[in-house]
Amino acid sequence: MEPDPRPAALDALGGFFVLRTGVPPHGPLPTLADAYAPRESGGPREVYRDPMTFRIRTVAEGIGAREVRVAASVAQQGLAARLWSVALGSAVLHDRVPDLDPELLRWDPGAGVGDDLWLTEVRHRPAGDLDAVVRAGHLVPLNAALHSRHGPAPGLLWGNAASALVSAARGIDRWASARGRRDLGERAGALAAGLLAHPDLAGALDPRTLRRRSCCLYYRVPGGGxxxxxxxDRPPRSTPSGGPADRPGG
Structure with a gap:
């Protein structure tokens, strides 16, 4: 496969791997740096005064979540999956990653997968910078903001991030296997394993089964499981205070 470092080259892998570039055509959008910033720092003054809360409310309405921490968990896992997919897919296919600096990455908190992220300046970093680009650059400030503002436990949020990373690697593996490129699937797995060794992610999954040691709380959504x-193994019984069901990372 000839390397094509343009973000659009990842579109074939699926919606979670799509990264738009340039200036969003539908007006100014906040950056992810705006979304992670403390509320008192101001942030964007146009449509999305608090883009993270806007996203969580949008998710809550979409899934019928009655608890803000549940919607926050679902929203965080979706964003983590987008960031891991774009960076990991590029590292596997092109041996480089786009610089996803939060100041360069504009975010539409009301849009669906594939139309939510816009990279305003395309520049590349070595594949070895995967951890710095996603975990350190995004997940650390994202998780801190969500925990302080909306309550999901750090263990739950890092469990979401680890699960999203494994899902991205598996998606690449399925795509590669269908095209007779098992080497690419193996590279995705190897890169993911290295990323999961970081202390923030280590212990979030069972190393043998890759099963989570925490719960994302989706079972608390009406009709969720x-x-x-x-x-x-099955949805635990909910209690008014969250109860024992939430103890593994909730």
Whole structure:
């Protein structure tokens, strides 16, 4: 495969791998740096005064979540999946990653997958910078902002991030296997394993089964259940205070 470092070259892998570039055509959008910033720092003054809260409210309405921490968890896992997918896909296919500096990455908190992220300046970094680009550059400030503002436990949020990373690697593996490129799937798995060794992510999954040791709380959505990699075999009984069901990272 000839390397094509343009972000659009990842579109074939699926919606989570799509990264738009240039200036968003539908007006100014906040950056992800705006979304992570403390509320008192101001942030964008136009449509999205608090883009993170806007996203969480949008998610809550979409899934019918009654608890803000549940919507925050679902929103965080979706954003983590987008960032891991774009960076990991580029590292596997092109041996480089786009510089996803939060100041360069504009975010539409009301848009769906594939139309939410816009990279205003395309520049590249070595594949070895994957951890710095995603975990350190995004997940650390994202998780800190969500925990302080909306309550999800750090263990839950890092469990979401680890699960999203594994899902991205598996998506690449399926795509590669269908095209007879098992080497690319193996590279995705190797890179993901290296990333999961970081202390923030280590311990979030069972190393043998890659099953989570925490719960994303999706079972608390009306009609929701447990995910395929959940620490629970079946939805636990909810209690008014969250109860024992939330103890594994919730």
């Amino acid at each position: 447990v995910c395929g990699d959940c620490c629970f």
